[in-house]
Amino acid sequence: MSDEPILKVSNVESYYGPIMAIRGVSLALPRGKIVTVLGANGAGKTTILKTISGVLDPAKGSVELEGNQIQRMDADKIVRLGLSHVPEGREVFPFLSVRENLQMGAYLRTDKDGVAQDIERVFGYFPRLKERIDQPAGSLSGGEQQMLAISRALMNRPKVLLLDEPSLGLSPLLVKEIFAIIRRVNAEQGVSILLVEQNAKMALETADYGYVLEVGRVVMDDTCEKLLGSKDIQEFYLGASDHGARGERRWKKKKTWR
Amino acid sequence: MLDFIQQFVSGTALGCVYGLIALGFVLIYKATEVVNFAQGELMMVGGFFVFTFIGLLGLNYWIGFALAVLGMAAFGMVTERLIIRPILGYPQFSIVMATIGLGYFLRSLAGMIWGTDDLKIDTPFSDGVLKIGDLVLAHDKLSVIVATLILCVVLYFFFLKTRMGTAMRATSENMLAAYYMGIPVKTVVSLIWAISAAVACCAGVLLAPITFIHSNVGLALGLKAFPAAVLGGFGSIPGALVGGVIIGVLETMAGFYLAQGWKDVVPYLVLLAVLLLKPAGLFGLQLRKKV
Numbered sequence: 001m002s003d004e005p006i007l008k009v010s011n012v013e014s015y016y017g018p019i020m021a022i023r024g025v026s027l028a029l030p031r032g033k034i035v036t037v038l039g040a041n042g043a044g045k046t047t048i049l050k051t052i053s054g055v056l057d058p059a060k061g062s063v064e065l066e067g068n069q070i071q072r073m074d075a076d077k078i079v080r081l082g083l084s085h086v087p088e089g090r091e092v093f094p095f096l097s098v099r100e101n102l103q104m105g106a107y108l109r110t111d112k113d114g115v116a117q118d119i120e121r122v123f124g125y126f127p128r129l130k131e132r133i134d135q136p137a138g139s140l141s142g143g144e145q146q147m148l149a150i151s152r153a154l155m156n157r158p159k160v161l162l163l164d165e166p167s168l169g170l171s172p173l174l175v176k177e178i179f180a181i182i183r184r185v186n187a188e189q190g191v192s193i194l195l196v197e198q199n200a201k202m203a204l205e206t207a208d209y210g211y212v213l214e215v216g217r218v219v220m221d222d223t224c225e226k227l228l229g230s231k232d233i234q235e236f237y238l239g240a241s242d243h244g245a246r247g248e249r250r251w252k253k254k255k256t257w258r
Numbered sequence: 259m260l261d262f263i264q265q266f267v268s269g270t271a272l273g274c275v276y277g278l279i280a281l282g283f284v285l286i287y288k289a290t291e292v293v294n295f296a297q298g299e300l301m302m303v304g305g306f307f308v309f310t311f312i313g314l315l316g317l318n319y320w321i322g323f324a325l326a327v328l329g330m331a332a333f334g335m336v337t338e339r340l341i342i343r344p345i346l347g348y349p350q351f352s353i354v355m356a357t358i359g360l361g362y363f364l365r366s367l368a369g370m371i372w373g374t375d376d377l378k379i380d381t382p383f384s385d386g387v388l389k390i391g392d393l394v395l396a397h398d399k400l401s402v403i404v405a406t407l408i409l410c411v412v413l414y415f416f417f418l419k420t421r422m423g424t425a426m427r428a429t430s431e432n433m434l435a436a437y438y439m440g441i442p443v444k445t446v447v448s449l450i451w452a453i454s455a456a457v458a459c460c461a462g463v464l465l466a467p468i469t470f471i472h473s474n475v476g477l478a479l480g481l482k483a484f485p486a487a488v489l490g491g492f493g494s495i496p497g498a499l500v501g502g503v504i505i506g507v508l509e510t511m512a513g514f515y516l517a518q519g520w521k522d523v524v525p526y527l528v529l530l531a532v533l534l535l536k537p538a539g540l541f542g543l544q545l546r547k548k549v
Contacts, residue, residue: 053438054437055434055437055438074442075437075438075440076437076440076441076442076443078440079438079439079440080440084438085438086438087434087435087438091432091434091435091438092432092435093427093428093431093432093435093436094431094432095427095431096424096427096428096431100424100427100428101428103421103424104424104425104428104436104439104441105439107421107425107439107440107441108440152439153438156439156440
């Protein structure tokens with residue numbers, strides 16, 4: 001049973017109005033692992049996360065969380081099943097205090113003591129938030145808002161965490177800090193994490209397994225070690241240029257999957 | 259001086275009614291970005307509800323009041339479910355038209371059911387006066403002010419201290435994020451309509467001994483409550499109440515001290531002045547999203 005992936009997406013197709021944003025994507029998130037989805041702007045990474053968390057309904061295909069079919073389920077029911085989504089661009093509640101933001105993350109929980117303990121626990125990950133506990137979230141810096149968004153999602157004690165571009169707009173140092181904490185959360189709490197990232201290097205170093213998405217399709221998937229070693233990934237996502245023995249370069253390199 | 263205090267009190271009472279209607283505008287606007295132009299009509303229907311319970315069925319005032327408020331809360335939820343939810347996501351314009359249409363519909367419907375005469379109910383506040391020296395204050399006006407204050411305290415605690423109240427603020431700040439938190443957004447929006455309609459109903463019941471109940475009362479007051487909401491900074495709950503009181507007091511003062519005709523002009527002059535100097539309104543909040 002534990003070999004079964006905790007989250008399984010099969011042949012999902014989603015539309016924004018008439019535009020097909022993802023065209024039959026399948027992926028699996030094994031229990032307790034970090035899986036990353038890489039891709040350029042508009043590849044459909046965010047759409048996949050939105051489809052999983054129930055904000056967007058897929059036209060076809062299925063999403064399974066621990067064996068339960070959750071496609072077309074209301075977002076709040078999916079959260080109740082133990083799936084939290086950290087949306088792209090933080091999306092904190094700007095006029096609510098840090099504490100209230102965290103309480104909203106635990107909206108579905110009724111155990112007050114447990115919630116209070118968990119607030120302390122996320123402050124253990126992000127001590128900076130503790131200093132700001134009664135400030136409105138809108139007055140926090142971008143990095144602190146990202147910390148708050150992650151903490152808020154953790155307040156639900158999720159089994160699966162969807163992370164959408166946690167590095168967006170942050171300084172390289174802060175990105176390192178945030179990714180270290182993502183690894184800690186994964187290791188200490190056994191939360192399975194689906195990570196969408198543009199910062200391919202950071203994502204591949206953090207995750208166990210990776211999918212590469214282009215124009216709504218999965219074009220490549222492998223363990224992160226192999227992906228890091230792959231010529232295509234190095235060239236197109238990590239920005240390494242090819243200085244071969246001959247010291248020359250074709251005028252335009254083709255990706256192997258095209 | 260006595261005149262001034264007397265006018266001030268009746269202006270404040272009128273302003274409280276504007277404020278309560280404006281509060282309904284603001285609650286719904288904050289949560290769903292819909293401006294409900296039928297807010298005055300909700301107040302009017304609330305007045306007829308209370309007339310039905312007290313005037314026709316002969317119930318005790320307080321029981322009739324409570325039933326009318328509960329009835330209007332249910333009415334607000336049904337309105338949201340049947341009229342607003344199906345067209346959410348369409349252009350603002352169509353939603354605004356739908357609420358204006360709803361207003362017309364409710365006015366005509368109330369006329370058909372309850373007739374177009376001025377109706378009256380007996381309330382504990384109808385006749386009494388409070389005398390402090392030479393100052394004479396009517397109970398009906400004082401009751402509006404006191405009830406508004408109580409309602410404000412109750413709403414304040416509800417929104418700031420309860421889980422559902424915080425969830426409502428969260429939903430109105432960022433609906434998408436509220437979905438991500440597992441907040442049942444549809445239920446929250448329904449409840450906000452219920453609260454708005456219930457608050458409007460309170461305004462209607464409190465106003466009943468002062469202006470009588472008739473089907474056009476909502477139109478006139480709704481049109482005054484809208485500038486009250488704008489004055490306070492559309493989207494601010496205390497702003498709506500303060501804006502309402504300012505408009506009410508100015509209107510009454512202008513009616514008393516200035517020549518005829520100024521009564522209806524002065525509140526709008528002040529509104530224009532405030533908007534020129536402080537476009538966000540008196541209590542407008544602006545906080546930019548960080549990227």
